[in-house]
Amino acid sequence: MIGEYTCPFYHNSGKVCGKTCMRPEGCSYHWKAKIRTPCIECCKPTGSTSGHCPLHIRGYYVVQYYNRLRIWSYFCGPENGKESALD
Numbered sequence: 001m002i003g004e005y006t007c008p009f010y011h012n013s014g015k016v017c018g019k020t021c022m023r024p025e026g027c028s029y030h031w032k033a034k035i036r037t038p039c040i041e042c043c044k045p046t047g048s049t050s051g052h053c054p055l056h057i058r059g060y061y062v063v064q065y066y067n068r069l070r071i072w073s074y075f076c077g078p079e080n081g082k083e084s085a086l087d
Ligand SMILES: [Zn+2]
Pocket: 007, 008, 009, 017, 018, 019, 026, 027, 028, 029, 030, 031
């Protein structure tokens, strides 16, 4: 049934959306907005749980990779106790 609920989300203007919708979570626009987290780099909405849009997800994985390398070389690497030369 359409119009069972009213969307509880607030617009940027501070006014409540109030659109009638089928889900208690809100109208389709705001419901989708809720499950999409903005990219922490550029604030573009993204569905990925890592919080990065496709453009920045690459950089994110690269950073993770280098962090792992750095941690590994810190504990196990030949230059034990030294910052790795990766930076
Ligand atoms: Zn809404």
